[in-house]
Amino acid sequence: MSIRIHHLNCGTMCPLCDRLMNNQDGQIFKKGKLVCHCLLIEAPGGLILVDTGLGTHDIDQPRKRLGLAYPPIFQPRLDYQETALHQIQQLGFRASDVRHIALTHVDLDHAGGLSDFPQAQVHIFKPELEQLLNPGFRKKNRFRPIQFDHQPDWVVHEEQGENWFGFSSIRAIPGLSPDILLIPLVGHTRGHTGVAVKQGERWLLHCGDAYYHHSQVTENPRVPFGSMMFQKGIASLPSERVRNLQRLRELALSHADEVSLFSSHDPVEFDRYAAPSR
Template sequence: MRVHHLNCISTCPLGGRLMDGRSRTVLERGHLACHCLLVETPECLVLVDTGLGLLDVADPKTRLSRFFLTLLRPEFREQMTAVRQVERLGFNPADVRHILLSHLDFDHAGGLDDFPHATVHMLAREREHALQQRSWLDRQRFRPQQWSSQPRWRTYEPDSGGRWHGFEGVRSPDGLPPEILLVPLPGHTHGHAGIAIDAGERWKFLAADAYFHIGEMEATPGCPPGLRFYQWMMELDRDARLHNQDRLRALCRDARDIDVFCSHDIAEFELLSGRSARLPGEGFMDH
């Protein structure tokens, strides 16, 4: 299976270097990726997360919260949406038949509306919690305006799967080949998941928002202080989040045939994609 790395609209958070560890100062805006994957299977295309979508670009104020628009200031470039990058790669968006969603935060689920033929797969706990809209922050991050795809959502209980490299509750979503796995990684949200793909010689494991910075996977973990605070602000289960980070570090240390990466680290995206995070996918392929 071929795996394409797509950055589906970067965000530019307040705090500059405090957020990304790369910007020159703390006074400028930082730069974070939204790392998604497009997988070519023999039967169809599979998208892993969607980033922000066409409707978010066209009318962000009705789709997204003022709080996150101010804090993160996404780069609303239509060419960076998943659907436009699928087209640039020479594919028909109608051939995207499945979307695996790590979680329902606005910056991961905004492009669902752009793929009306796709079944959307996620953990059941994610759907349940997001629909409840319990807290003020829940209402800012989980945006029902982005969820016209709800009739096509398919959910899974985390206790219904098997094991993969020590992670439990792992399963291949319905209708997908066994080489694509949904891996529960709760913490950032209650139903947060990673997605593992057997791409042949190596596995690709998108850990999504289980961590945010490449330094967190080092033996001595490190993270820019602003980004560390952001993770704390957004977490729904701190103990689970930190436990899963420990397990991901162990996986990075012990499994030499697995590329582990998160959703928002620019360096990881550029290393795996072979191009600048500011460029859309066009004929690039990793496998």
């Protein structure tokens, strides 16, 4: 069985400052939006999710699950039809068919749907789980412990140093597929990773929140002001974030024939991949 990949938007957001966050190629008056770009991978041995976006429990209890600040600032659509669970069921699968979830990081808009798949193993880079369990004073409000009350079945991975286009890589799911890798891209959070998936002769690299705007990995970056400031302000490791962003840009420019990159929240990139599902 070959790998099949579905691109899912698991949480549309229309931020309060949308014109600053996501102007499209200079069209500053165009209504902006952000997405939560997740992957569903049909692979031998079961389904694999890369990130989960917002889940059904987040929609049921947005103030309790998402906090007081996130909903009014980011204005998530809170639509059951956008949850990973609903979209997977629409494809003819059950929640129990999702055997593995690979997380780029544990921010609330990436991990909210974990509780919809309680039987899945959740693969995470060790520094990210450590940050979640011991967030420190400045990070206590960043992560939402209630999203993890169901006690996920964590599978913790440490850096192995295997080379992938000059990046360290970690075999995400030993014994299941050699073509799904965690790629440490720390900076946005202390244990942030990308997830690389090989389909045929090409690789897809889900970069999570290592960047926000599609132009950041091109020859001529033109990043909306709000997006640029938000990336800087929220970074746990600012210098590492900048370093890894530069490395991703070099990867995109030097290996365009072998690797395709996309980030979690850019709607331009999502539209590029979403139709048709691959």
